[in-house]
Amino acid sequence: MHEFGQYDTLLTELHKEDQRGYKIYLRFTADLFQEMIEKLTPRLQKQSTFMREPLQVGLKLAATLRFLATGNSYQSLQYSFRVEASTNCMFIPEVYKAIIAVYKNEVLRCPKTEEDWKEVAARFSSRWNYQTVWGLWTESTSP
Template identity: 80%
Template sequence: MVEKLTPRLQKQSTFKREPLQVGLKLAVTLLFLATGSSYQSLQYSFRVEASTICKFIPEICKAIIAIYKDEVLCCPKTEEECKEVAARFSSRWNYHNFLGPVDGKHIAIKKPPNAGSYYYNYKGLHSIVLMVVADATYKLFYVDVGAEGGALDEGTWSKRSLHDAVEENRARVPQPEPLPNDDQPVPYHYIGDDAFALRTWMMKSFSHRS
């Protein structure tokens, strides 16, 4: 990662001081993302001022996204690629015509100015929502982050680009096909929890209500 990020992040030396090494800034950023440690705690661990850490962490995050986005986030864009995702679920988990599980994760934030209750969620804290879809090996291939935490998963999902693409037949979801050893076509579909609405392309658990 240091080798890939260095050309984008390396600062020029000046007569006043040497810039921080890219490897050091990357280590601080990864520990911050993995543990949520405060800037003050990171300051003592790495001997870097908290005021400096708060400036370079967003810079490192933007660089990671720019360099790794196309390599890491490979959302299926053709019918053949969707079938490849389904084939991996079939072979690994013996579940067929499956395009991936959909779920949301609340990420706690400080209340934005003049935000009212838009970011206040059912857990009693302010948050933004990370909405993801994963493949058969737990690798995320669709990520959308930033929706207001005050909405439920279904409300958040219904405003995401992948949802619109499936609804408008732009996501190249394959036509229904029979399951193994059967002759009745079954739609290719995603799976969500009880917060999601049932669709021909979205399966959910039985609600056990009424």
């Protein structure tokens, strides 16, 4: 049934005809989305059974990205992607965990030195004009 949802229809059309729209819809370029599918597939791909075929990793990722981008409910995603809400609530947390596991060393880097922390605080202050972050952090972590 999911063949009639946004993953198989809208995203296919956007990929062919409107790359800007594709990026607006998923918040990712088609190339980055495909790269993510390739990296996440070993963690997310399920086995086929005699009862049914598993959901495609791309569909799971697209639904998760829409969930994050829009804050839509699992019920709303059910109609957009033609996947039961109860199934969405099972795989979306799995996709979160897979993204973190696959990308944490590449994207998420925890500062190790005081200078690194000061750099993070300075960038945060510069971007958000919120200067007390470093002070709050040092007060809450000092012995």
